[in-house]
Amino acid sequence: MAVREGRWTTNTKRLALGFHQANVTILPKHLAFDFMRFCQRNPRALPILDVTDPGDPVPRIAAPDADIRVDIPSYCIYRDGKLVDRVRDLRDQWRSDHVAFLTGCNLSIDQVLLDAGIPFPHLVREDAFPAQYRSTLMCRPAGVFHSPVVVSYRPVPELLLLRVIELTSRFPLSHGAPIHVGDPVRIGIPDLAKVDWGRAPDEEPGTIPAFWACGITAQSAATTVGICEMITHAPGHMFVTDLPVSDRTLG
C-alpha cells in the first residue's frame, strides 16, 4: 500500500522481512507458455511463485489483494530487446493479453541471513546492494527464450562459507545455494568492478566471492533475444508478496 500510494519509491531491501519478494516479468500471452517453460527449466534463476491469468493484474496466489500494475516502486519497459522507458505505474500500459510472472528473489531470505549473523554488505550498510553480472553459464533454452545466467555477487567471510551454502540451499524458491564460489573468471567475470547491473562492490579482504543465479536473467533474455515486449520491475525494486518465506516450497 505504501508503494501504491507513492510513499515508497526506492528499492525494497529489508522491506517486509520474512515474506517473499518477487521479480516480475510481464509478457504478451503469445510468449507466455515459452517463458513459463524457460522458468521451469531454469529454476535456480527463475523459481516460479505465481503466474497470473491473461489480463488479470492480481497475483491471486502470491498477493490476492495486490495489483501488479501499481504495487511496484519502479518498472522497466523493454521493446524489441531494448530498455525504452522507466515508469512508476502500468495502468496506461496494461492490456487484456498481458501475463505477469512472479519469480523468487534473494532479498526474501535476508531475515534468515541476519538471524544467522552473516555480514553481507547489503545487510550491514545502508547504501550497499548486491551487484549483478552476466555470466558465461547458459540457461536451458525454451521456445524463443535463451540467455546467459545473470548472477548476483556477495562476498562471504571464509569461515562462514559452509554456513552460507547450507542456509541458502534450504530456500530453492529464493535461488537456493550459490551456483559458483571462488574465482569469478571461471564463470566469465574478469573484473568485479565492471558490473552489468547495480553498483561496483567494495573490496572485502578475507572473503570468498559467491554467486547466486539472479532473476535479472529474464531481462537478459529480453535483450539477448530481442523480445518484442517485456515489462519488468526495475532491478532491486521488487514486488513484495504475502507469501511467508517459511513456506520453502509451494502447495
Added chain:
Amino acid sequence: MAVREGRWTTNTKRLALGFHQANVTILPKHLAFDFMRFCQRNPRALPILDVTDPGDPVPRIAAPDADIRVDIPSYCIYRDGKLVDRVRDLRDQWRSDHVAFLTGCNLSIDQVLLDAGIPFPHLVREDAFPAQYRSTLMCRPAGVFHSPVVVSYRPVPELLLLRVIELTSRFPLSHGAPIHVGDPVRIGIPDLAKVDWGRAPDEEPGTIPAFWACGITAQSAATTVGICEMITHAPGHMFVTDLPVSDRTLG
C-alpha cells in the same frame, strides 16, 4: 527400454526405485499454458517435473534419451472429456502441436518408505495398489481447467503416522505430506470400498486412513471440463524418469 520393447506391460510399482516416476499429460498447445498454470497452482496434485516443447516427444530434463510416445506401458486417450481408447504406443497419435507434461508421483518414494519400514499394503503385497478417489477438495482453477482434487489412499499404522507425515513431507515433487488424515467422510469419501480408480482396499485394523493429492487429478480435469483432447499414461503405468528422487527440488 523394457517398456519400449514390449517386455514390460504392467504397472510400474517398485520399478527403478530411487528415480522419479511421472504422471504424463499430453495436450494440444492451445491448452498447454492453461494447464501449466493449473499445475503450478496445484503443486500438491501436479508437481511439475518437466514440460516438453510443442511437437518434441523427448522429455529433455527428465529423461533425455526417452521418447514419450513409446516409453509408457499403457496410454489413455480422452476426447471431449471421455475415455475413448487405451493404446500401447502413441506414434500414430502424436502431432506437432502436442505438449507433454510430466508431474510427480507417489511411487517415486517407495524406496524411502521401504527403508523406513512403513508397511503400506502396496509395498508388502504383490497384488496391492493404492486406491484413488475423487474428493470434495477443489483445485485452484486456471483458464479452462478446474477439478476436484483426486486423492490416493494408504492405511497407516497408528504408531507410524507422524513418521509417515514427516517422511512424505520431505518430497514435495512426489505429492509431499498427506492432504487429509482421518475420517474419509470429511473429504467427501463416504465409503472406501467405492473407489474411483484402482481396486477397493482391504480392511486394515489398527490403521488410520491417510490421503495424498494424486496426479489422476489431470484426468479428472479432462472429464470435469470436457477437454477436447488429452492423452495420459494409464493409472499406475507411469513414465520412469532419469531424475533421482534424492533431488527433492529441481534446479
